[in-house]
Amino acid sequence: MSQTSGDVWSPVITPFGADLAPDRQRFVAHCQWLTSNGVGLAVFGTNSEANSMTVAEKQTLLKALVDGGVDPTRIMPGTGSCTIDDCVALTREAVDAGCAGVLMLPPFYYKGVSDEGLFRYYSEVINRVANSRLRIYLYHIPPVTHVPLSFELIERLRDAFPGIIAGIKDSGGDWAHTKGLTERFAGQDFAVYAGSERFLLDTLRAGGAGCISATANVNPAAIVELARHWQANDADDRQQNLNVVRDLFEKYPLIPAMKAATAYFSGKDAWRRVRPPLVELEEQHVSELVSSLKTTGFQMEGVGEASHG
Amino acid sequence: MSQTSGDVWSPVITPFGADLAPDRQRFVAHCQWLTSNGVGLAVFGTNSEANSMTVAEKQTLLKALVDGGVDPTRIMPGTGSCTIDDCVALTREAVDAGCAGVLMLPPFYYKGVSDEGLFRYYSEVINRVANSRLRIYLYHIPPVTHVPLSFELIERLRDAFPGIIAGIKDSGGDWAHTKGLTERFAGQDFAVYAGSERFLLDTLRAGGAGCISATANVNPAAIVELARHWQANDADDRQQNLNVVRDLFEKYPLIPAMKAATAYFSGKDAWRRVRPPLVELEEQHVSELVSSLKTTGFQMEGVGEASHG
Numbered sequence: 001m002s003q004t005s006g007d008v009w010s011p012v013i014t015p016f017g018a019d020l021a022p023d024r025q026r027f028v029a030h031c032q033w034l035t036s037n038g039v040g041l042a043v044f045g046t047n048s049e050a051n052s053m054t055v056a057e058k059q060t061l062l063k064a065l066v067d068g069g070v071d072p073t074r075i076m077p078g079t080g081s082c083t084i085d086d087c088v089a090l091t092r093e094a095v096d097a098g099c100a101g102v103l104m105l106p107p108f109y110y111k112g113v114s115d116e117g118l119f120r121y122y123s124e125v126i127n128r129v130a131n132s133r134l135r136i137y138l139y140h141i142p143p144v145t146h147v148p149l150s151f152e153l154i155e156r157l158r159d160a161f162p163g164i165i166a167g168i169k170d171s172g173g174d175w176a177h178t179k180g181l182t183e184r185f186a187g188q189d190f191a192v193y194a195g196s197e198r199f200l201l202d203t204l205r206a207g208g209a210g211c212i213s214a215t216a217n218v219n220p221a222a223i224v225e226l227a228r229h230w231q232a233n234d235a236d237d238r239q240q241n242l243n244v245v246r247d248l249f250e251k252y253p254l255i256p257a258m259k260a261a262t263a264y265f266s267g268k269d270a271w272r273r274v275r276p277p278l279v280e281l282e283e284q285h286v287s288e289l290v291s292s293l294k295t296t297g298f299q300m301e302g303v304g305e306a307s308h309g
Numbered sequence: 310m311s312q313t314s315g316d317v318w319s320p321v322i323t324p325f326g327a328d329l330a331p332d333r334q335r336f337v338a339h340c341q342w343l344t345s346n347g348v349g350l351a352v353f354g355t356n357s358e359a360n361s362m363t364v365a366e367k368q369t370l371l372k373a374l375v376d377g378g379v380d381p382t383r384i385m386p387g388t389g390s391c392t393i394d395d396c397v398a399l400t401r402e403a404v405d406a407g408c409a410g411v412l413m414l415p416p417f418y419y420k421g422v423s424d425e426g427l428f429r430y431y432s433e434v435i436n437r438v439a440n441s442r443l444r445i446y447l448y449h450i451p452p453v454t455h456v457p458l459s460f461e462l463i464e465r466l467r468d469a470f471p472g473i474i475a476g477i478k479d480s481g482g483d484w485a486h487t488k489g490l491t492e493r494f495a496g497q498d499f500a501v502y503a504g505s506e507r508f509l510l511d512t513l514r515a516g517g518a519g520c521i522s523a524t525a526n527v528n529p530a531a532i533v534e535l536a537r538h539w540q541a542n543d544a545d546d547r548q549q550n551l552n553v554v555r556d557l558f559e560k561y562p563l564i565p566a567m568k569a570a571t572a573y574f575s576g577k578d579a580w581r582r583v584r585p586p587l588v589e590l591e592e593q594h595v596s597e598l599v600s601s602l603k604t605t606g607f608q609m610e611g612v613g614e615a616s617h618g
Binding site: 020046051052053054057082083084085086106107108109110111113114116117118120121123124143144146147275276277278279 | 329355360361362363366391392393394395415416417418419420422423425426427429430432433452453455456584585586587588
């Protein structure tokens with residue numbers, strides 16, 4: 001059987017300095033560490049605090065990555081915004097840089113908007129970017145946006161923009177929904193990604209492409225290992241081991257917890273910093289998290305070292 | 310009894326051209342029409358489609374208003390954003406222009422954030438703007454943001470930034486909540502605004518300041534009339550009449566409905582245009598709305614005329 005390997009991407013956590021400005025050097029180093037572990041770079045996602053950053057900051061970070069020698073076909077920036085013009089600006093930059101694609105939130109301020117309105121939003125963005133190399137991965141994350149993407153909308157977008165609407169990330173947290181997406185859409189021309197490695201094995205078995213998962217920031221090697229060997233006899237055991245680690249992180253607010261672990265295992269305390277309205281993990285919880293991780297044999301080998309190029 | 314008049318503000322609807330760019334001239338003219346009817350300009354609010362616009366577009370419109378001779382003490386721009394830097398940029402501009410204050414959404418991407426995180430967000434903005442002339446009106450609109458502002462947060466902010474935290478707009482749609490705000494906070498140094506003229510009379514009787522209401526875009530004179538004469542014998546009748554008009558608009562998506570009415574009564578069809586993900590009101594609904602409005606004697610006298618300066 002020649003089934004291909006599953007694909008793992010990480011919504012890369014963003015390092016901030018004491019003034020809360022993004023730390024380009026630490027960002028590029030973390031991205032290089034992730035790619036050296038086989039993880040693609042879904043930079044500017046929910047877990048990247050992307051909506052807490054300006055468009056200009058994201059443009060600067062993307063440029064730093066490409067200038068830093070990171071392969072753009074392993075970069076899939078989040079470019080969705082409430083504002084068409086901001087979305088178009090960042091999407092254009094990603095296409096011009098040769099990125100694999102972009103992960104695109106729906107506009108998330110207004111609630112109860114119609115499929116027609118969302119269709120017009122995505123259409124307007126696509127028509128303005130006006131580049132056949134554009135690949136859009138839709139981003140379904142109703143617990144955060146409260147703006148779900150219906151199957152009808154996805155179908156209408158695929159019909160209108162074949163080749164450009166290339167897949168979806170399902171961060172709804174509901175396996176039945178992800179399964180439904182794979183049954184209706186998964187295939188050569190449409191990649192269904194689970195929003196958590198908790199559903200990685202199920203997604204691959206259902207014909208999906210892999211996962212784009214927060215904790216791929218901290219547990220990349222083990223997640224990639226399962227994605228590569230998902231048809232091996234020990235796949236269910238591997239999945240179980242991934243879930244144990246995920247459970248430990250999910251005891252706390254996920255972004256501060258991942259940043260705390262990265263700070264601990266890299267020895268770079270500045271990693272703990274988050275932008276408001278998020279709050280960094282308190283000391284006691286950091287100790288609890290690190291202790292519990294260590295009992296599982298968890299490590300982040302090589303994280304925070306100067307170069308992984 | 311020397312009770313002062315209630316205060317009415319409108320989250321000004323934004324006119325767009327065929328390319329969806331803001332139409333500065335129509336914008337300034339509509340603002341002048343509103344002020345000539347006694348309504349203050351809460352530009353860049355929810356009903357302004359402000360989060361569908363870039364920071365630069367809002368800066369340009371604000372400048373056009375001030376350059377157009379509009380009294381800045383009657384302007385209260387919405388400046389809240391998911392991004393501290395974007396919020397600070399627009400807030401600074403508003404303070405420098407001498408605006409009455411700013412209406413500030415909490416960061417609205419992440420859900421379930423803590424009061425501590427929201428406190429840090431507002432504190433960071435205030436500290437960066439660093440201007441004692443700053444007046445912040447908090448914007449509580451949980452049906453849209455899903456990020457409520459608790460009484461404890463309001464109190465903590467007032468204690469930390471006396472004079473700067475100047476009031477709140479309550480768009481929760483729950484009178485008990487607005488009443489609770491007036492009981493706990495309303496007074497000389499804290500203005501409680503209802504988010505709809507439906508609660509205007511109740512708010513003024515409870516010691517609140519007035520309302521900041523969408524439909525003040527289309528029914529300004531009558532709303533201001535009640536605010537000025539809320540202690541008159543016919544106040545309840547006036548409130549009832551306002552509610553009848555509000556009901557008619559609320560049969561439809563509010564922003565497209567207000568724009569459709571403005572288009573009809575100004576004779577400028579371009580007013581119907583909205584930015585995605587919103588969708589303009591369909592023809593049949595426009596006819597229904599206009600007919601039903603006319604049966605009440607509703608009019609928008611002078612709207613769309615060249616100058617109200």
